[in-house]
Structure formats: C-alpha cells, structure tokens
Amino acid sequence: MYKELNPLLHSQLRLAIISLLASVSEAEFNYIKEKTKATSGNISVQLDKLKSAGYITVQKSFRDNYPLTTCKITIKGRAAFEQYVQDLKTYLNL
Amino acid sequence: MYKELNPLLHSQLRLAIISLLASVSEAEFNYIKEKTKATSGNISVQLDKLKSAGYITVQKSFRDNYPLTTCKITIKGRAAFEQYVQDLKTYLNL
DNA sequence: TAAACTAGTTTATATTATAAACCATAATTA
DNA sequence: TAATTATGGTTTATAATATAAACTAGTTTA
Numbered sequence: 742m743y744k745e746l747n748p749l750l751h752s753q754l755r756l757a758i759i760s761l762l763a764s765v766s767e768a769e770f771n772y773i774k775e776k777t778k779a780t781s782g783n784i785s786v787q788l789d790k791l792k793s794a795g796y797i798t799v800q801k802s803f804r805d806n807y808p809l810t811t812c813k814i815t816i817k818g819r820a821a822f823e824q825y826v827q828d829l830k831t832y833l834n835l
Numbered sequence: 836m837y838k839e840l841n842p843l844l845h846s847q848l849r850l851a852i853i854s855l856l857a858s859v860s861e862a863e864f865n866y867i868k869e870k871t872k873a874t875s876g877n878i879s880v881q882l883d884k885l886k887s888a889g890y891i892t893v894q895k896s897f898r899d900n901y902p903l904t905t906c907k908i909t910i911k912g913r914a915a916f917e918q919y920v921q922d923l924k925t926y927l928n929l
Numbered sequence: 930t931a932a933a934c935t936a937g938t939t940t941a942t943a944t945t946a947t948a949a950a951c952c953a954t955a956a957t958t959a
Numbered sequence: 960t961a962a963t964t965a966t967g968g969t970t971t972a973t974a975a976t977a978t979a980a981a982c983t984a985g986t987t988t989a
Contacts, residue, residue, distance in 0.1 A: 746847055752977075753840055760927050770937070783978055785938055801937095806986060808936055826927055833854050833920055846946075864967070877947055879969055900955060902967050 746832060749794050750825040754779050755787045759822050762797060762814040770810040788812060796821055840926065843888050844919040848873050849881045853916050856891060856908040864904040882906060890915055 750756055757777045762768055774784055788810075791797045796818030800811040814822070829835075844850055851871045856862055868878055882904075885891045890912030894905040908916070923929075 748847075748976095751845075751847060753842075753845060754977075757926070764928065771935095774936095780979060781937060782939080782980075786977080789938095806935095808985085810937070826929065829923070829927075832851070833923075834858060835920065842945090848946075868967095874948060875968060876949075876970080880946080883969095900966095902954085904968070 746828055747821060747825045749790065749796070750821060752787070754783060755791055756825075758784070758787060758791065758812075759796065759814065759818060762812060763819060763822050767811050767813040770812070773812065791818065794818075794821075840922055841915060841919045843884065843890070844915060846881070848877060849885060850919075852878070852881060852885065852906075853890065853908065853912060856906060857913060857916050861905050861907040864906070867906065885912065888912075888915075 750759060754777060757779075758773060761773060761776055770781075770784065770788075773788075774781060777784065779787075788797065788799060792799050796815060798813045798815060800813070802809050802811065844853060848871060851873075852867060855867060855870055864875075864878065864882075867882075868875060871878065873881075882891065882893060886893050889909060892907045892909060894907070896903050896905070
C-alpha cells in the first residue's frame with residue numbers, strides 16, 4: 742500500500758481518543774465517553790489496545806467510593822499520533 | 836461519536852483509491868493496483884463499493900484484446916472526499 | 930433490603946478488510 | 960495445434976476489527 746497508515750490509529754474511535762488525549766493533560770473515562778458518544782464497552786476495549794501499544798497510560802483509582810479510570814497520552818503515543826497526521830497529509834496530498 | 840467520519844471513505848484502500856482518482860481525470864485498474872500495491876481482489880471489491888455508493892464510475896472495455904477497467908470519480912465522490920478531508924481536519928484539530 | 934445507579938469489563942456478534950482461489954480469454958512455445 | 964503461461968480481472972473464504980449486549984462489582988437511595 743501507498744503509505745501505511747498506522748492501523749492502530751486508523752480507527753474512528755481510537756483516533757478520537759488519541760486526538761482528545763493529545764489536547765488535554767489527562768482525561769477520565771466518562772469524559773472520553775461524553776466526548777466520543779461511544780459505548781463504555783467499545784471505549785474500554787479501545788483503551789486497552791492503546792495501552793497495550795504503549796500509547797497511553799491508564800490509572801485506576803477511586804473517587805467518592807466509585808472506581809475512576811484516568812487516561813493520559815504517552816510520549817510514544819503523541820509521536821505516533823503526530824506521525825499518523827503527517828502520513829495522512831501526504832496520503833491525501835494536503 | 837464526535838464527528839462521523841464517512842465510513843465508506845475511512846478505509847485505507849478506498850481512501851487511497853479515491854484520493855488517487857481525485858487527482859487524475861481517470862485511472863485504469865492496473866494503474867490503481869501499481870499505485871496502491873494492493874491485490875487485484877481487494878481492489879475489485881473496493882471499486883464495487885465505491886461504485887455502489889455512486890462515488891466513481893467504472894467503464895469496462897477492451898484494449899488490445901484484453902479487458903480494461905477504467906475508473907473515474909464522480910461529482911458526488913469528489914464532494915464526499917472533500918467533506919471527509921474537512922471532517923478529518925476538524926476531527927484532528929488541524 | 931431491594932431497586933436503581935455508577936463505572937466499568939467481558940464476550941458474542943456484526944461488519945469490514947483482505948488474500949487466496951478461481952474464471953475467461955489471449956498470447957506464447959514446443 | 961495442444962499445452963503452458965500471462966492478462967485482467969471476480970468471487971469467495973478467512974482474518975481482523977468494531978461494536979453492542981450482557982455481565983460484574985460495588986454504591987446509593989427509597
């Protein structure tokens with residue numbers, strides 16, 4: 742293929758998540774859910790994949806007795822995202 | 836979700852094909868194959884989908900006795916592509 | 930204390946992408 | 960001229976991916 746677009750990022754939801762995390766210092770699970778309008782299950786799965794790739798860190802804690810999942814983009818994740826955007830630009834002749 | 840990215844175009848190969856067709860007046864099957872490095876089968880399937888969506892026209896003819904498939908982006912296809920690129924830009928905050 | 934809610938995870942299913950196998954015809958060569 | 964290989968694809972089987980439904984574990988409220 743042309744120019745390989747990182748398949749881990751070329752996914753609607755994972756791209757939305759990474760793009761979101763690239764613009765904030767960190768984000769809670771529910772914030773991601775509100776912003777993306779995706780289901781919890783879908784988000785949970787995609788966070789796992791991003792975490793496995795080392796693109797984000799996932800902190801699990803409690804707040805007001807409830808579980809709280811907080812996500813943060815890593816250096817590696819940010820680099821991958823920026824590379825993806827670059828690739829996409831050349832891909833689309835932008 | 837955030838901003839719906841046209842799923843018909845948010846596919847590595849179909850995006851490559853549409854992007855390619857957006858930049859030329861028309862293209863032959865084998866030209867698309869060379870440029871994308873994809874397999875014939877995969878291209879055949881994706882051309883069908885793009886055609887079904889009305890994004891391209893597919894002309895079948897013969898040249899030097901061999902079948903020749905020529906593709907061309909439609910007005911609708913070009914509009915969809917441009918919309919996709921716009922959506923992507925806002926999606927990624929570009 | 931039972932119902933409803935929070936915050937997720939796991940798993941089953943639907944969708945999509947892809948490659949392998951195939952088809953029809955043409956050209957080549959033995 | 961019969962067999963072999965090449966051209967230009969299409970069809971179909973499989974692998975990968977995305978998604979939603981069902982579930983878990985605990986909390987709050989009536």
